[in-house]
């Protein structure tokens with residue numbers, strides 16, 4: 196999400212004629228996007244900003260912009276502490292970002308015209324589709340598409356709602372057009388983003404899609420067969436096409452046959468965009484994980500066989516105190532239904548160790564569920580106290596030492612389970628989207644490396660056979 200925000204914020208700069216550089220010494224402008232989810236992320240941003248004092252001193256004409264969630268949380272102190280920052284633009288100002296940078300840049304770059312690159316947004320103040328999305332900052336084959344901003348939850352540990360505000364949805368048509376434009380620019384994979392992405396509701400569902408004419412031809416995209424497969428034969432890793440609704444397809448004039456209302460509809464509509472070869476979404480919330488969504492995922496061959504579904508804790512008592520709004524029973528049932536609809540789907544999750552009040556038994560329940568549900572990987576976090584959150588005021592804070600130990604024990608189990616799951620990939624044939632000439636991602640979200648004598652084109656897709664597995668990393672050989 197942070198990378199997607201950074202792409203969005205760099206878009207007006209690129210439209211003004213700036214180019215991306217990896218070298219700070221060459222840069223006339225540095226734009227820093229900051230995260231504040233955990234204290235550690237914020238500390239890293241602060242130290243990075245501190246190190247830029249010399250860069251700015253070397254040439255005071257240079258511009259330093261600090262944006263994002265940590266900027267939102269610490270606006271005033273940031274400006275006081277680092278007076279050399281030209282612009283602090285918190286996460287809530289992302290919609291006005293173009294105007295803000297126009298102001299910040301026009302004094303020093305006289306060629307900047309105020310209106311250039313501004314978003315003319317009829318879309319509830321959220322960015323409309325853009326004909327020219329910023330090329331993927333992570334790699335050329337991947338297009339991030341923001342579906343919504345903010346979050347209506349108030350998980351007790353989390354600072355996000357206070358720095359990003361409440362949920363605001365983009366219109367489905369803007370999301371679909373962004374996806375189409377990313378494909379035009381060469382993206383093979385679309386990642387739909389939102390804090391609780393599956394709570395999506397199309398704000399203009401009823402008026403936006405006109406009924407298409409009766410005789411309009413509707414075609415469904417077919418899966419491109421792997422090398423060695425006959426036309427029409429589908430690789431084992433790709434689910435056969437079942438009930439994808441062809442009416443949830445939007446033509447170039449924005450016409451469709453059926454209104455796009457919820458996230459499942461949106462997923463089908465983006466899956467129906469010609470040229471989208473892979474589709475993912477992040478982060479879904481278990482509370483909104485409907486049977487319809489599972490059916491949609493299983494029905495759309497372009498939806499990748501991987502899901503990241505944050506769990507946070509294996510203890511119902513802790514989940515309740517976190518205000519997550521689901522139980523482990525409900526979570527297990529989602530996983531069971533998913534696995535029966537998409538056999539072999541890989542699963543990743545987030546777990547927090549050391550939430551206030553977490554007993555040894557609660558923590559054990561987290562260890563047990565990681566083993567029981569056989570996650571392919573879990574991102575494990577040490578509980579980080581965020582000022583102003585409900586958890587910060589809770590009495591039973593866990594000592595740093597215990598949090599550290601629990602985190603290490605959790606990592607151990609996650610690594611063990613992860614290695615077992617990765618070993619099962621040996622000998623499989625996989626489609627890989629290349630991020631660099633030698634590294635890429637499989638559809639089921641494994642990092643795949645090529646053997647030393649082989650190279651691939653970043654942004655392209657090819658099939659590999661998995662010859663070796665090193666911890667959780669897969670080593671592949673290109674199939675001819």
Ligand code: SAH
Pocket residue numbers: 232233352353354355389390391478479480505507545546547576577578579580581
């Ligand atoms: N909206 C997503 C999560 C966004 S934050 C969701 O609800 O699933 C990403 C992850 O950071 C969370 O899933 C959580 O595991 C972790 N996290 C958030 N706040 C944290 C905190 N205060 N301490 C430790 N981990 C935290």
Ligand code: SF4
Pocket residue numbers: 346347348349350353354355356390391480
């Ligand atoms: Fe934070 Fe919870 Fe919202 Fe996720 S759902 S962003 S964890 S408040």
